[in-house]
Amino acid sequence: RDVDWEIRSLLVLADASVRRKKIDEGAAFLRQALGLLERTDNKALHADVTIAFGTVLLAAGQTKKAVTTILAAIDIATKADLLGQVALGYGRLAEIAEQEGDYRTALKHERARFAALRLMDDKIHARHSQALQLRLDIERSERERAVMRLNTERLEFDLESREREINTSALSLAQKNELMSSIIEDIDAVIAAAPAQRTVLLKGIRHRLSSHMRTGEDWKNFADKLKDVHDNFHASLTAVCPELTPAELKIASLLKLNLSSKEIADILHLGIQSVDIYRHRLRKKLKLPSGTNLISYLASLG
Structure with missing residues (x-):
């Protein structure tokens, strides 16, 4: 000043x-x-x-x-x-x-001067120690933040990997269930075929089934992966709408993966109309306005 x-x-x-x-x-x-x-x-x-x-x-x-x-x-x-x-x-x-x-008084004042200087040195040392401790604390915090950042990146990578696995599993299920649908059509053809041709046709169907169809096992693996990734999603969705049924939760989880009605129908072995009905019920129970996209809303949860 x-x-x-x-x-x-x-x-x-x-x-x-x-x-x-x-x-x-x-x-x-x-x-x-x-x-x-x-x-x-x-x-x-x-x-x-x-x-x-x-x-x-x-x-x-x-x-x-x-x-x-x-x-x-x-x-x-x-x-x-x-x-x-x-x-x-x-x-x-x-x-x-x-x-x-007056040397006695001079000595007294000199001792007082020395005491003040010693106390000043102690305070300077204490400030330096505090500054050093603060620097160490800052460095430790920076290391902890770096570790947290690495852990976050690793978890994000793991989550993305699991989501890719789910999408792959979903597509695999869709393809296999599509195969099953075609086999059902083949069975209908067997029923309509002449008796002499049925044995050959049935053997072909049996071979295709044994080679490609394990719907129960695949669905269990898919459901386990889905649960690992979307536990928070299920909790958030249930908190928003507790009256959702297990089947509706399953449909919602598949919609969150951005699967089409046909793909969901193939995975769950349902008709496309049934999936559309489920989608309508979900919109109604969640009380979504007409301008709100169901899949975008579900993606925002969990």
């Missing part, structure tokens, strides 16, 4: 005057500085100016006033926890006592 800068300038001028043995000039500069102290709450400046004024009084031969002034400066510095100024003040008092031949 401007006032603080002006006071510091006056301190420099006063010090220069005293060094040139112009004590009165130095005292005049310091009186100006003392008058400006009322306009600042900078306690360090209060202590510095008061100590400097005591030093000038000492140079002018006013020892008693100098001691009183420096003790006042020490009191200001002590209350503001300005240990450097406290040590400086006691150093000045020790010099005065030594010049007076």
